[in-house]
Amino acid sequence: MSELPADLVSYSRPVRCIHWSNSESGVNAVTVECEDGERISADHVIVTVSLGYLKKHHSTLFSPALPDQKLQSIQKIGFGTCDKILVEFESPWWDADCEIIYLVWDDEEDISDHVSDISKNWIRKISSFTVVTPSERGNHVLCGWISGHEAEHMETLPEEEVRRCITELIHTFTGDPSI
Ligand SMILES: Cc1cc2nc3c(=O)[nH]c(=O)nc-3n(C[C@H](O)[C@H](O)[C@H](O)COP(=O)(O)OP(=O)(O)OC[C@H]3O[C@@H](n4cnc5c(N)ncnc54)[C@H](O)[C@@H]3O)c2cc1C
Known part of the structure; x- marks a missing residue:
């Protein structure tokens, strides 16, 4: 982490919604909307929240909703103790x-x-x-x-x-x- 530029990583910045599109247009195709209202544009976003969080919040975390196939995977995958x-x-x-x-x-x-x-x-x-x-x-x-x-x-x-x-x-x- 010490090798990364100081302002590269944002902490304590919950994401409210990821606005994405299915189009292949590329540039700034995604907007990440934070709880504090800030909107960050990006070409691509990699989401690594936990499965439990996805199960509970996928309907509000993504706009539009994720494709059915992904939603089914999220439903089917489980976890245990x-x-x-x-x-x-x-x-x-x-x-x-x-x-x-x-x-x-x-x-x-x-x-x-x-x-x-x-x-x-x-x-x-x-x-x-x-x-x-x-x-x-x-x-x-x-x-x-x-x-x-x-x-x-x-x-x-x-x-x-x-x-x-x-x-x-x-x-x-x-x-x-x-x-
Ligand atoms: C008790 C316990 C013991 C474990 N022991 C081991 C072990 O000994 N060895 C081992 O290899 N693995 C172990 N694991 C598993 C390991 O911790 C996980 O596999 C690993 O941390 C997963 O990393 P991750 O980055 O995918 O997810 P996480 O570490 O869960 O990271 C997900 C991140 O997403 C963030 N997030 C969620 N929602 C939002 C949002 N809306 N906006 C912004 N951020 C958000 C969360 O705050 C979190 O920081 C253990 C897990 C547990 C719970």
């Missing part, structure tokens, strides 16, 4: 060059068929642990990834219960009860 669980260990039990640990179950139980048992099976949805680069304190931290309804369930549990389940999980996968 993804949580990170940070666990700290007194000493690392993984190899020094390890970056990620994947957990693969070899029994035939399919967690997606056991939604009603989510309270028992949520831990199986932890797909991997990424190794967090040690800080100056030299702590040993793994980041566990969990998504979907299991993540939502995990969020309702007391931290102590999450800790107990993760410890048990690691004991199961490493076969080392001393971790």
Whole structure:
């Protein structure tokens, strides 16, 4: 950012409406209307607001409305919960060059068929642990990834219960009860 001219980026400048046209004419084909009333002309505009914002505000953010095909895509694409669980260990039990640990179950139980048992099976949805680069304190931290309804369930549990389940999980996968 320090290499960019000082006045190139505008901050705290919500956009109210993007006036665009389907024509191929090019020059100044788009006008960006800000909440404060300022209007900025441009040849092209790249919009990078989040999907949630688009779902809620596409009808007022664009004039004219976006083409049907784009609106259908915005409606069809979804998103869900993804949580990170940070666990700290007194000493690392993984190899020094390890970056990620994947957990693969070899029994035939399919967690997606056991939604009603989510309270028992949520831990199986932890797909991997990424190794967090040690800080100056030299702590040993793994980041566990969990998504979907299991993540939502995990969020309702007391931290102590999450800790107990993760410890048990690691004991199961490493076969080392001393971790
Ligand atoms: C809790 C959490 C943890 C995450 N962890 C990771 C991670 O560890 N690693 C990883 O790779 N990714 C992670 N992500 C995902 C990552 O943050 C996003 O993928 C990334 O920030 C998306 O960038 P973006 O520029 O597309 O959108 P955003 O960062 O969402 O930027 C959209 C911008 O549009 C602006 N905006 C919206 N409406 C208007 C308007 N009308 N006018 C002007 N501006 C507007 C918003 O203010 C915002 O600044 C995480 C996300 C979350 C929520």
